Amino acid sequence: xxxxxxxxxxxxxxxxxxxxxxxxxxxxxxxxxxxxxxxxxxxxxxxxxxxxxxxxxxxxxxxxxxxxxxxxxxxxxxxxxxxxxxxxxxxxxxxxxxxxxxxxxxxxxxxxxxxxxxxxxxxxxxxxxxxxxxxxxxxxxxxxxxxxxxxxxxxxxxxxxxxxxxxxxxxxxxxxxxxxxxxxxxxxxxxxxxxxxxxxxxxxxxxxxxxxxxxxxxxx
Amino acid sequence: xxxxxxxxxxxxxxxxxxxxxxxxxxxxxxxxxxxxxxxxxxxxxxxxxxxxxxxxxxxxxxxxxxxxxxxxxxxxxxxxxxxxx
Numbered sequence: 155x156x157x158x159x160x161x162x163x164x165x166x167x168x169x170x171x172x173x174x175x176x177x178x179x180x181x182x183x184x185x186x187x188x189x190x191x192x193x194x195x196x197x198x199x200x201x202x203x204x205x206x207x208x209x210x211x212x213x214x215x216x217x218x219x220x221x222x223x224x225x226x227x228x229x230x231x232x233x234x235x236x237x238x239x240x241x242x243x244x245x246x247x248x249x250x251x252x253x254x255x256x257x258x259x260x261x262x263x264x265x266x267x268x269x270x271x272x273x274x275x276x277x278x279x280x281x282x283x284x285x286x287x288x289x290x291x292x293x294x295x296x297x298x299x300x301x302x303x304x305x306x307x308x309x310x311x312x313x314x315x316x317x318x319x320x321x322x323x324x325x326x327x328x329x330x331x332x333x334x335x336x337x338x339x340x341x342x343x344x345x346x347x348x349x350x351x352x353x354x355x356x357x358x359x360x361x362x363x364x365x366x367x368x369x370x371x372x373x374x
Numbered sequence: 375x376x377x378x379x380x381x382x383x384x385x386x387x388x389x390x391x392x393x394x395x396x397x398x399x400x401x402x403x404x405x406x407x408x409x410x411x412x413x414x415x416x417x418x419x420x421x422x423x424x425x426x427x428x429x430x431x432x433x434x435x436x437x438x439x440x441x442x443x444x445x446x447x448x449x450x451x452x453x454x455x456x457x458x459x
Binding site for chain 1: 388
């Protein structure tokens with residue numbers, strides 16, 4: 155497996171993401187946001203940060219960057235596309251994931267280790283976790299409140315697309331949603347940072363299994 | 375050439391944390407008559423078109439592709455009267 159770690163101006167979790175997926179045994183390259191060919195890659199990782207300075211809205215400018223056309227193509231072919239934090243915001247702006255991420259309810263930037271629950275381990279991203287398992291991933295965001303209409307929420311529940319929830323909701327997210335997948339299960343977005351939880355030296359290694367799953371992704 | 379004013383606001387059901395903070399500040403200032411503050415954005419730009427239909431097409435396309443997120447926001451625009459050439 156070879157992953158493209160997309161770099162936008164203002165991405166700042168790209169090295170963490172690269173290190174996490176390489177540590178789990180896959181190959182990876184940093185790929186510039188102006189790239190127009192991702193056919194050599196088996197998957198895409200969109201890092202956190204403040205792409206284009208969060209101008210206009212988080213992820214708005216990134217959603218029209220040249221590389222997003224290629225990301226959509228890979229997603230349509232069933233390849234894994236994981237967006238973390240700003241990456242999640244970008245995936246909703248692109249339309250690969252439903253809903254939107256708005257300001258935290260208290261309008262504060264929240265940065266802390268967060269207790270989360272794996273609420274669906276029947277996805278390729280969570281298959282190495284136990285159902286209902288509590289995990290610790292760091293969070294660091296100001297706009298992590300997941301918003302969606304009632305119709306979309308019903309769809310998310312019906313299709314079992316919600317995979318990760320907050321045990322102590324830090325941002326007002328609808329029904330504690332912290333992460334979800336698309337209907338096909340190959341596109342995943344989450345606000346917490348599993349790539350910052352891959353070694354006990356950093357306080358938690360609960361996030362590492364996300365990357366082990368990616369490295370052993372079948373169907374490519 | 376026409377100058378466009380595009381106003382973007384959060385849809386009414388979407389929590390506006392900036393508006394809420396301003397509401398509280400205004401109350402603390404003692405202006406009890408003001409409430410329900412909603413904060414939006416305004417974009418001004420020039421379009422090298424004069425035909426209103428074409429202008430509408432361009433503004434709508436850009437608004438829905440980039441300027442706004444129609445999941446949480448709405449927009450309206452007007453063509454400002456003065457020529458900007």
